[in-house]
Amino acid sequence: MTARLALYWAPELSDPLHDAASAWLGRDAETGADRQQPEISGLDLREAAADPRRYGFHATLKPPFRLANGYAAAADAARALAAGTAPFRLPSLYVADLDGFLALRETEPCPALQAFADSCVTELDAHRAPATTDEIRRRRPERLSAAERQHLERWGYPYVFGKWRFHLTLSRRLSGPEMALLKPQAEAYFASVAAQPRIVRELCLFTQATADAPFLIAERLPLGGGA
Template identity: 65%
Template structure:
């Protein structure tokens, strides 16, 4: 059955401690689909503060969610062909950052291969993306976007690609300053040293949303074989 939407993400491997700790922070394991108990956070509704990223699973976006034009098999074949020609590479250490009011894991130094991977994912599978509806475009509020972002939205279905792309593993919704003051040290302590350990980017993860409003889960991890 063709899922409602598909996305290409980087996600830590299931044996990476970051997968366990990050999934527990969000309250859901995107590999199994299971709900997880979240760490207590006095005075803060952690379930509410993490509700948006929980639905998407622990990840960094490479190709943002889109509806399929040609079915899952055709799109999967394009991703497999891309993965076959790309080589694994080392990721810089990650750390928790404030990204425009959201808390997210970001790389601690530039990583050109990571950016090149995202660019390749956007292009390689785009023929299998159904065009966004007028409502989907309107939800991006194009009037608030830069000219480059509007161009990307109309050409690629998403404004934050290529030069506008930033690697980030989202951990919260947008926070008020007083919320950030409580949550930033809490999530940093919860994740501990796991974000900063060495790791390889060795696969593209296909996440799927089976129906509108449903959470995303990992369908496949396609290894980089170049």
């Protein structure tokens, strides 16, 4: 099977960040509809945002994995995890250069967010099919630290727990001149919506039907078991 499931955080539909980021990427992961992107001076945003557009606007909690026991069983486990997690405050966000990628990041540490991501990794792992040799190879284990290689072997992904960094990707990896051009325009574009503190009330299940398909939001699971 090539279908994959991912556990992501994405802004609520009523959050202005959902609309602004969907337009920036050129696609709404809730509906799958294309969106008209803002005009960016000196750079083709359609090309620069092509990679994150396929994944949809999100922050990774548990990265995409092939299903070991089918969608229903994994969704039930995610539903139980969400029900047992209390909503929490997410710090305001800012536009960052994250290793050459443009991304929104939190302005201060958030222990509840780290704990939520850790739980997503561990609690859903029984539903993850083991990584194949090719999947491991694509992570370039020879370039990883010893801890990252251990995470890759155990959890199928190197950047979990202490190696995890909350981020909402806005571009492909940019050159220095491209970053200098795009970052201030992104800061201006996201200024009003990124700065708003918000409450994390949902765990989003994103699905990918085939290896080449875009990710879509399949379910939004309320934290704390709320409606």
